[in-house]
Amino acid sequence: LPEVLVYEDGMNAQDLGKILHREPAEIIKKLFMLGMMVNQNQSLDKDAIELLAADYGVKAQEKEHVNVSDIDKFFEEEENNTSYQAPRPPVVTIMGHVDHGKTTLLDYLRHSHITSGEAGGITQAIGAYQLKQDDHLITFLDTPGHAAFTEMRARGANITDITVLVVAADDGVMPQTVEAIDHAKEANTPIIVAVNKIDRPNANPQHVKEQLMNYGLVPEDYGGDTIFVDISAKNGTNVDELLNMILLQADVMELKANPKQNGAGSVVEARLDRGKGPVATLLVQQGTLRRGDPIVVGDTFGRVRTMTNEAGQDLESATPSTPVEITGLNAVPEAGDRFVVFDDEKTARAAGEERAKEAQIEERKQNNRVTLDNLFDSM
Ligand code: GDP
Ligand code: MG
Numbered sequence: 001l002p003e004v005l006v007y008e009d010g011m012n013a014q015d016l017g018k019i020l021h022r023e024p025a026e027i028i029k030k031l032f033m034l035g036m037m038v039n040q041n042q043s044l045d046k047d048a049i050e051l052l053a054a055d056y057g058v059k060a061q062e063k064e065h066v067n068v069s070d071i072d073k074f075f076e077e078e079e080n081n082t083s084y085q086a087p088r089p090p091v092v093t094i095m096g097h098v099d100h101g102k103t104t105l106l107d108y109l110r111h112s113h114i115t116s117g118e119a120g121g122i123t124q125a126i127g128a129y130q131l132k133q134d135d136h137l138i139t140f141l142d143t144p145g146h147a148a149f150t151e152m153r154a155r156g157a158n159i160t161d162i163t164v165l166v167v168a169a170d171d172g173v174m175p176q177t178v179e180a181i182d183h184a185k186e187a188n189t190p191i192i193v194a195v196n197k198i199d200r201p202n203a204n205p206q207h208v209k210e211q212l213m214n215y216g217l218v219p220e221d222y223g224g225d226t227i228f229v230d231i232s233a234k235n236g237t238n239v240d241e242l243l244n245m246i247l248l249q250a251d252v253m254e255l256k257a258n259p260k261q262n263g264a265g266s267v268v269e270a271r272l273d274r275g276k277g278p279v280a281t282l283l284v285q286q287g288t289l290r291r292g293d294p295i296v297v298g299d300t301f302g303r304v305r306t307m308t309n310e311a312g313q314d315l316e317s318a319t320p321s322t323p324v325e326i327t328g329l330n331a332v333p334e335a336g337d338r339f340v341v342f343d344d345e346k347t348a349r350a351a352g353e354e355r356a357k358e359a360q361i362e363e364r365k366q367n368n369r370v371t372l373d374n375l376f377d378s379m
Contacts (some may be wrong), residue, residue, distance in 0.1 A: 005053040005060045010361035013040040016049065020056065030055060043361065049315050084361035088257045088320040089130065089137035089373055091159055091283065093189075095180035096166030101196040105166060105233035106142055109243075112236060127281040128323030129310040138250075139283070139321045141268060150183065152266070152336035158285055158353040159266050163189045164242070165217075169203035169230070173211040181215050188250055191217060192227045194242055198349070199232040217302040257320035262341040263289030267333045268323060269296060278304075278329040282339055289324065289341060290317045294348035297361040298337025302329035303345060303351020 005019060013027040017040075018026070024040040026222035031038055033053055038044065044052075053060035094102045097196060130139045141160065148322065152159065167177055177227040184191045209219050209228060218224020227245045231238040265285035273279045280297060282289070289295075291314075293304045305328030307315045318324045330352070333339075342348035358374055 001056060001058055004062050005058045007049045008063050009046045009061060010043040012043050013038060045321050060116040084258045084260050085256040085359050086259055088255050089139050090161045090246060090255055091139045091141060091321055092162045092164055092246055093141045093160040094164045094166060096262050097176040098175035100166045100168040101233040102166050106140060108233050108236055108239060125138055129281060133247060133343060136247050138243060139323060148360050158187055160187060160189050161253060161255055162246060163191045165191050167203045167208050168195045168197045169195050169208055170197050171201045174210055192249060193217060193246055195228060195230045197234055198230045205230045259288050259319045261287040263287040263293060264340045267335055267337040269335050270332045272332050276327045278332040279325060279327055280329060280333055281325050284318045284320055284322050286320060288317050288319050293341045294345035295331055295339055295341050296348050296352045297335035297339040299355045300329050300333050304328050
């Protein structure tokens with residue numbers, strides 16, 4: 001037996017058995033004798049663990065944590081570091097009612113305004129891409145619908161600067177149009193309206209304008225300040241004009257970030273690849289992310305082993321508003337998780353492991369918690 005049982009609130013019989021060098025079965029039996037019926041995976045609270053320790057005649061001492069909120073604070077600090085500011089490209093999300101032309105617009109942009117590689121350069125859908133309009137970069141998030149957007153925002157990731165609202169000119173305002181307006185308002189992003197499908201014979205862009213005024217989106221020619229562009233995503237009509245309006249809006253917003261600090265940002269999407277292991281698309285929001293950087297991503301950590309753009313080309317570094325796909329993480333993070341680069345791998349590992357354990361214990365607590373209190377309650 002150890003002299004001191006260094007425990008964490010939420011540990012289970014298996015965890016405690018390891019520390020006490022006892023079989024979990026013995027721990028479970030002891031707990032049973034103490035009046036607690038548990039299995040080896042059920043998490044135990046402080047009181048239960050201290051009671052067990054006392055029964056073994058061992059001093060119990062709660063473990064001191066690397067403070068997880070400190071890591072969040074670190075992220076905030078990185079994010080709010082304004083000691084040096086450089087302009088950065090806008091990050092744009094396209095939203096709108098189903099079938100109004102979001103995918104068609106994203107595809108048209110993808111094929112007509114490639115920044116990297118040869119023609120047809122975008123080889124993989126990585127959830128985000130950058131394109132170039134008159135030497136200015138624009139980052140588009142290729143989010144699969146409103147759910148992803150809401151989910152990311154719920155997780156604290158506010159990564160969109162500008163919302164492009166696609167409304168089909170032959171269909172007008174529909175339920176998801178209104179939903180998209182609400183999302184954009186909640187996220188505090190300006191809306192640019194792309195009135196789509198103007199090539200259709202029954203297109204009525206004027207009607208769309210009138211409808212949207214009921215939702216506070218007043219076009220400039222009606223004395224408001226919302227930019228409207230009539231487009232055909234299918235034919236590419238006025239798509240350049242739409243990009244110019246995005247750049248104009250971005251200019252007004254004076255979007256800036258500090259590239260001279262540790263990289264920090266958010267996960268756009270992530271998956272497990274059979275060959276490469278965990279693969280994550282990250283949006284750099286602050287600082288510069290470099291190949292080889294020790295990194296904490298949500299509840300996981302690692303080292304940036306490979307870093308590529310949407311064309312699959314290797315990148316050495318990525319500055320704010322750049323979407324990249326990386327490998328080298330020890331687990332798959334979730335969309336909306338934040339990432340921060342640490343100065344050394346040891347700290348990144350410690351922070352990552354701490355966060356992973358916190359998350360695991362938190363999950364256990366949600367699932368099956370046995371405490372002295374609820375045990376007595378149920379008796
Ligand atoms: P999403 O659900 O918003 O992603 O809509 P899609 O991009 O899948 O488009 C739905 C349908 O509208 C498809 O059949 C498109 O080909 C068609 N569509 C999209 N944009 C245009 C357009 O500008 N003109 C015409 N005529 N059809 C379009
Ligand atoms: Mg679509």
